[in-house]
Amino acid sequence: MLFSEIPGLLETKQLLINSVKSNHVAHGLLFDGKSGSAALPMALAFATYINCQKPSETDACGECPSCQKISKLAHPDFIYAYPTAGGKKVLSENFIKEWREFIRQTPYGGISEWLEFIEIKQGNIPVEESRQIVQNLSLKSYEGGYKIVLIWMVEAMGQSAANALLKILEEPPEKTIFILITNNIHRLLTTIISRTQRIAIRDLSDEELIPYLINIKGVTAERAPKIAYLSEGNINKALDILDKKDQNEKDWFANWMRYCYAFDLSKLIPLADEFDALTKESQRSLLDYGLKIIREIYLKCISADNLIKLEGEELQFVQKFSKVFKFENIGQITEQISDAQMLIERNVRAKIVFLDISMQICRLIK
Numbered sequence: 001m002l003f004s005e006i007p008g009l010l011e012t013k014q015l016l017i018n019s020v021k022s023n024h025v026a027h028g029l030l031f032d033g034k035s036g037s038a039a040l041p042m043a044l045a046f047a048t049y050i051n052c053q054k055p056s057e058t059d060a061c062g063e064c065p066s067c068q069k070i071s072k073l074a075h076p077d078f079i080y081a082y083p084t085a086g087g088k089k090v091l092s093e094n095f096i097k098e099w100r101e102f103i104r105q106t107p108y109g110g111i112s113e114w115l116e117f118i119e120i121k122q123g124n125i126p127v128e129e130s131r132q133i134v135q136n137l138s139l140k141s142y143e144g145g146y147k148i149v150l151i152w153m154v155e156a157m158g159q160s161a162a163n164a165l166l167k168i169l170e171e172p173p174e175k176t177i178f179i180l181i182t183n184n185i186h187r188l189l190t191t192i193i194s195r196t197q198r199i200a201i202r203d204l205s206d207e208e209l210i211p212y213l214i215n216i217k218g219v220t221a222e223r224a225p226k227i228a229y230l231s232e233g234n235i236n237k238a239l240d241i242l243d244k245k246d247q248n249e250k251d252w253f254a255n256w257m258r259y260c261y262a263f264d265l266s267k268l269i270p271l272a273d274e275f276d277a278l279t280k281e282s283q284r285s286l287l288d289y290g291l292k293i294i295r296e297i298y299l300k301c302i303s304a305d306n307l308i309k310l311e312g313e314e315l316q317f318v319q320k321f322s323k324v325f326k327f328e329n330i331g332q333i334t335e336q337i338s339d340a341q342m343l344i345e346r347n348v349r350a351k352i353v354f355l356d357i358s359m360q361i362c363r364l365i366k
């Protein structure tokens with residue numbers, strides 16, 4: 001994770017960078033942000049910056065061996081702890097594969113998403129984890145840089161786990177930095193808070209979130225402010241809204257094609273009403289999604305499988321429907337959908353447009 005991958009929060013990034021440049025990095029830091037905030041990505045970006053071999057004024061290089069290893073969460077001098085469950089002996093290292101995948105998929109995810117991801121109900125950081133950290137820090141650094149201990153959701157440490165760390169947190173070995181992350185500072189022992197420097201991670205402003213949604217996530221300029229409004233500056237929530245929409249579009253389009261294939265008017269007419277009730281932007285976005293899938297079906301039909309970028313259910317759908325779509329008709333179906341988009345832009349009643357293309361598609365895939 002690099003600073004540049006995190007939207008906004010310039011003042012926090014600057015503060016952290018300055019502390020490295022002036023050699024004033026505290027040996028214990030507490031990144032304090034709400035669930036869904038950038039606390040964990042910011043901590044990772046900071047850790048990357050600290051150990052980067054060629055840092056710039058504003059970011060780590062992202063390319064040196066240290067940056068590469070941290071980006072894969074596989075740096076030998078990097079120790080992670082996070083909530084797990086399954087008994088005293090089940091420590092974070094037992095979940096390292098899941099942890100890497102979780103951060104890759106949902107870097108802004110919170111504790112409930114993590115627990116769901118590893119399929120446990122309640123997680124904690126046991127005292128054995130603290131002992132393991134202490135033992136680990138007694139060994140020399142592998143690569144000569146800083147050893148970094150990153151404890152995510154430090155509030156999941158019980159009193160004994162926290163107590164077992166207090167001494168080393170107070171006086172860590174040379175070139176060791178503790179980065180603690182919390183979503184709920186009120187649940188922390190004051191002894192932990194007093195031994196660390198607090199870095200507040202605030203919510204994003206609309207001015208920070210909207211350009212990120214448009215430029216990085218490909219959201220339209222019309223829709224981005226609505227998502228920013230709904231997510232109240234919480235980046236994880238904003239990304240969640242995007243994902244849900246994708247999920248809905250996928251199901252919606254798959255159903256539509258199935259009804260067309262079965263020529264099932266009892267399903268197509270209510271679907272047209274549903275379509276009619278959507279905002280113009282959602283209508284356009286659904287049809288855009290349809291065009292994208294049909295393009296993939298076309299690639300499948302011409303056996304250009306290596307160009308297909310889909311996976312999971314979407315890929316299955318494309319594989320199945322590439323057998324249903326007649327290759328010579330794909331061009332016409334694409335044209336029908338593009339025409340429909342144009343008619344909707346011109347305020348032709350969406351229900352009529354939708355029923356009309358549905359009939360055309362029924363005919364073309366029969």
Ligand SMILES: [Zn+2]
Nearest residue numbers: 052061064067
């Ligand atoms: Zn680097």
